Amino acid sequence: xxxxxxxxxxxxxxxxxxxxxxxxxxxxxxxxxxxxxxxxxxxxxxxxxxxxxxxxxxxxxxxxxxxxxxxxxxxxxxxxxxxxxxxxxxxxxxxxxxxxxxxxxxxxxxxxxxxxxxxxxxxxxxxxxxxxxxxxxxxxxxxxxxxxxxxxxxxxxxxxxxxxxxxxxxxxxxxxxxxxxxxxxxxxxxxxxxxxxxxxxxxxxxxxxxxxxxxxxxxxxxxxxxxxxxxxxxxxxxxxxxxxxxxxxxxxxxxxxxxxxxxxxxxxxxxxxxxxxxxxxxxxxxxxxxxxxxxxxxxxxxxxxxxxxxxxxxxxxxxxxxxxxxxxxxxxxxxxxxxxxxxxxxxxxxxxxxxxxxxxxxxxxxxxxx
Amino acid sequence: xxxxxxxxxxxxxxxxxxxxxxxxxxxxxxxxxxxxxxxxxxxxxxxxxxxxxxxxxxxxxxxxxxxxxxxxxxxxxxxxxxxxxxxxxxxxxxxxxxxxxxxxxxxxxxxxxxxxxxxxxxxxxxxxxxxxxxxxxxxxxxxxxxxxxxxxxxxxxxxxxxxxxxxxxxxxxxxxxxxxxxxxxxxxxxxxxxxxxxxxxxxxxxxxxxxxxxxxxxxxxxxxxxxxxxxxxxxxxxxxxxxxxxxxxxxxxxxxxxxxxxxxxxxxxxxxxxxxxxxxxxxxxxxxxxxxxxxxxxxxxx
Numbered sequence: 039x040x041x042x043x044x045x046x047x048x049x050x051x052x053x054x055x056x057x058x059x060x061x062x063x064x065x066x067x068x069x070x071x072x073x074x075x076x077x078x079x080x081x082x083x084x085x086x087x088x089x090x091x092x093x094x095x096x097x098x099x100x101x102x103x104x105x106x107x108x109x110x111x112x113x114x115x116x117x118x119x120x121x122x123x124x125x126x127x128x129x130x131x132x133x134x135x136x137x138x139x140x141x142x143x144x145x146x147x148x149x150x151x152x153x154x155x156x157x158x159x160x161x162x163x164x165x166x167x168x169x170x171x172x173x174x175x176x177x178x179x180x181x182x183x184x185x186x187x188x189x190x191x192x193x194x195x196x197x198x199x200x201x202x203x204x205x206x207x208x209x210x211x212x213x214x215x216x217x218x219x220x221x222x223x224x225x226x227x228x229x230x231x232x233x234x235x236x237x238x239x240x241x242x243x244x245x246x247x248x249x250x251x252x253x254x255x256x257x258x259x260x261x262x263x264x265x266x267x268x269x270x271x272x273x274x275x276x277x278x279x280x281x282x283x284x285x286x287x288x289x290x291x292x293x294x295x296x297x298x299x300x301x302x303x304x305x306x307x308x309x310x311x312x313x314x315x316x317x318x319x320x321x322x323x324x325x326x327x328x329x330x331x332x333x334x335x336x337x338x339x340x341x342x343x344x345x346x347x348x349x350x351x352x353x354x355x356x357x358x359x360x361x362x363x364x365x366x367x368x369x370x371x372x373x374x375x376x377x378x379x380x381x382x383x384x385x386x387x388x389x390x391x392x393x394x395x396x397x398x399x400x401x402x403x404x405x406x407x408x
Numbered sequence: 409x410x411x412x413x414x415x416x417x418x419x420x421x422x423x424x425x426x427x428x429x430x431x432x433x434x435x436x437x438x439x440x441x442x443x444x445x446x447x448x449x450x451x452x453x454x455x456x457x458x459x460x461x462x463x464x465x466x467x468x469x470x471x472x473x474x475x476x477x478x479x480x481x482x483x484x485x486x487x488x489x490x491x492x493x494x495x496x497x498x499x500x501x502x503x504x505x506x507x508x509x510x511x512x513x514x515x516x517x518x519x520x521x522x523x524x525x526x527x528x529x530x531x532x533x534x535x536x537x538x539x540x541x542x543x544x545x546x547x548x549x550x551x552x553x554x555x556x557x558x559x560x561x562x563x564x565x566x567x568x569x570x571x572x573x574x575x576x577x578x579x580x581x582x583x584x585x586x587x588x589x590x591x592x593x594x595x596x597x598x599x600x601x602x603x604x605x606x607x608x609x610x611x612x613x614x615x616x617x618x619x620x621x622x623x624x625x626x627x628x629x630x631x632x633x634x635x636x637x638x639x640x641x642x643x644x645x646x647x648x649x650x651x652x653x654x655x656x657x658x659x660x661x662x663x664x665x666x667x668x669x670x671x672x673x674x675x676x677x678x679x680x681x682x683x684x685x686x687x688x689x690x691x692x693x694x695x696x697x698x699x700x701x702x703x704x705x706x707x708x709x710x
Contacts, residue, residue, distance in 0.1 A: 119520065119521055119522065120521050120523050122617075122618045123516075123517040123518075123520055123521040123618070124517070125517075125618075125619070126513045126514065126516050126517025126518075126618070126622070127513070127514045127515075127516075127517030127518050127521075127529065128517075129510065129513070129514075130510040130511065130513060130514035130589045130593065131514060131529060131532075131533070133510065133585070133586040133589055134532070134533060134536050134586060134589050134590055135532075136586070137544065137548075137583065137586035137587060138536040138539055138544065138586075138587070138590070139532065139536075140547075141543075141544035141547040141548060141551070142539070142543050142544060142547075144547040144550075144551075145543055145544060145546055145547050148546055148547065148550075203438075203441065206434060206437060206438055207438070211434065211435070211438070212435075215701075216442075217438050217442055218701075218705075219698075219701055220442045220445050220446060221441070221442070221445055222697075222701070222704070222705060222708070223445065223449070223694075223697065224445065224448075224449075225708060226643060226690075226693045226694060226696070226697035226704065227647070227690050227693065227694075228646070228647030228648075228649065228665055228689070228690070228693070229647070229649060230647075230649050230665040230668055230669055230689070231647075231665075231668070231686045231689055231690045232448075234452075234668065234672055234682050234683070234685070234686040235448040235449065235452045235683070235686055236448060237672070237682075238448075238451065238452060238455060238468065238679050238682070238683060239447075239448050239451070241679070243464075244463070244464045244468065244679075245468065246447060246448070246451045246468045246469060249467060249468060280444075280445065280448065284445070285708055288705050288708060288709055289709050292709055333538060334538075337538045337540065340540045340542075341540060341541065341650070343542070343650055344649040344650055344665075347649075347653075347669075348649075348669050348672065351672075351673060352673075362542075363540070363542050366542045366545070367542070367545070367650075370545065370546050371545075371549075371653075371654060377546050377550075380545075380546055381546045383542075384540075384542045384543045384544075384545065384546065385543065387540050387542050387543060388539070388540060388542075388543035390540075391538060391539065391540050391543075392535075394538075395535055395538045399531060399534060399535060402534075403527075403531075
């Protein structure tokens with residue numbers, strides 16, 4: 039996806055060369071414009087094949103490659119292509135439909151009942167009462183606030199750290215691969231594993247952080263990271279930044295490498311300082327990469343459940359580290375279940391995720407990258 | 409890498425006086441960050457090699473002295489996590505393969521069709537990549553309870569009972585396959601869009617049905633993308649905690665993330681055992697990452 043983002047970025051920077059750099063008609067039009075050698079030439083070859091490829095024959099190929107002359111029969115060809123493609127995508131799509139969209143729909147339905155989880159839910163008496171209750175719930179306000187703080191801090195800092203690392207790495211350096219391997223390494227670990235490591239890092243008396251603070255004479259300010267309400271959420275944020283800023287670096291590095299050299303040179307010739315060069319020329323061109331990485335990070339932030347659950351020993355981290363994901367699990371699965379209530383919290387979480395994904399998907403669509 | 413990028417390739421007059429300082433600063437900075445990134449892992453590793461209470465009395469990131477060095481925490485952790493690692497493998501391997509296969513097929517079906525509604529399917533699959541799992545947990549649990557696999561399997565003679573005891577794992581395989589399909593489809597779709605069409609057309613002109621085109625031509629050409637997808641999916645499924653937490657009830661079916669959490673809960677102050685356990689649980693994904701770092705990065709940047 040990032041690869042495509044990068045390509046479309048390059049395309050938009052060359053847009054004066056392409057007459058129709060707007061929304062391509064075909065979903066993969068973006069590819070075509072950039073790779074005339076590999077596909078469009080071959081396409082015209084196909085049309086001129088000796089023996090006269092008529093509409094029916096070329097209908098065996100991709101419909102968009104039949105050219106305008108076969109417009110009249112295009113409808114039926116498309117239909118047969120469509121029918122032939124069904125066995126390929128329908129099974130997977132049905133599974134996703136059931137497990138994702140069906141489940142979300144069902145979850146919404148459950149959130150409209152007053153089901154506790156015992157017996158069967160009563161689907162005949164639906165109301166928004168649960169949501170009204172939720173809006174009055176102080177624990178919900180608190181969890182929402184923590185979720186937003188976590189999301190913004192984690193996403194923002196990870197992006198900045200990732201960008202700075204990428205800028206440093208975007209040149210010929212020795213051991214470049216070694217550095218990259220180390221930076222990306224934490225991302226291969228599960229939240230559960232990182233939570234175990236960081237529980238030791240944060241240990242109040244023997245953990246690495248406080249031992250180091252003491253060693254440099256700052257023992258007096260060494261906090262009880264996992265016990266003090268002021269630090270509980272930030273302990274999570276720091277660990278998540280550690281885990282995912284390497285990912286941001288990889289995304290930005292790919293985007294930086296796609297920027298043509300002459301952009302740097304032109305700015306240099308104009309006498310731009312390095313700072314100005316990045317602010318005015320480079321960073322604006324990284325918008326697509328930033329957007330893609332932000333979406334991924336926000337979703338990870340909403341999933342931070344695993345980390346908090348493990349590092350705080352269950353679904354009761356206390357109000358200062360309570361996030362919506364934890365609250366949802368607690369309401370639905372821990373102690374006395376309140377499935378309707380848990381489902382309502384889950385819907386709020388889903389809407390939050392949607393609020394981030396929708397602009398991204400829309401931008402992708404406008405670029406013709408869907 | 410051959411790009412002329414700022415600051416190392418300065419203008420001629422500043423090159424001589426700035427180059428060395430810049431280089432030293434650059435490597436110093438990169439190295440310092442690398443050390444910061446490694447601290448949790450290194451201190452975890454060192455802690456896991458210290459016996460008794462030595463981990464609490466020595467500095468965490470300092471290697472164990474010979475008199476306290478021991479592999480005992482590792483063997484303790486392994487005796488707890490071994491079975492769970494087998495369960496994880498039993499879930500992750502089939503679910504990885506199935507989701508990659510479904511993803512490849514779905515992507516093939518979606519790159520070769522051209523109809524108005526195609527975009528709807530693609531958008532729905534793309535959005536499904538980013539769905540927070542919390543939004544589906546209650547229906548997931550309720551749905552599997554209603555399907556009642558456990559009792560259905562008990563009706564099968566001979567093997568039924570054994571299968572029924574592992575139903576949680578079967579449900580996990582199906583669930584992970586379903587949730588893996590969107591990302592696999594996206595990965596394969598971007599790959600298939602770049603695929604040279606000529607050879608496919610040639611086969612079609614020869615009268616090959618789509619399934620033969622797919623099996624004989626597209627599948628063999630997809631090997632590099634399968635590598636990326638399998639690595640990415642295996643890591644994701646092996647690392648899953650939340651879905652397993654909701655679907656698995658009996659401890660003998662626990663996957664490794666659940667068992668590691670249980671171990672951390674029952675060995676509160678035994679940090680050396682916890683660290684060894686964390687490394688054991690991470691071992692397969694660490695090995696995959698070290699062996700296939702390039703492909704892992706490719707999957708991660710999607």
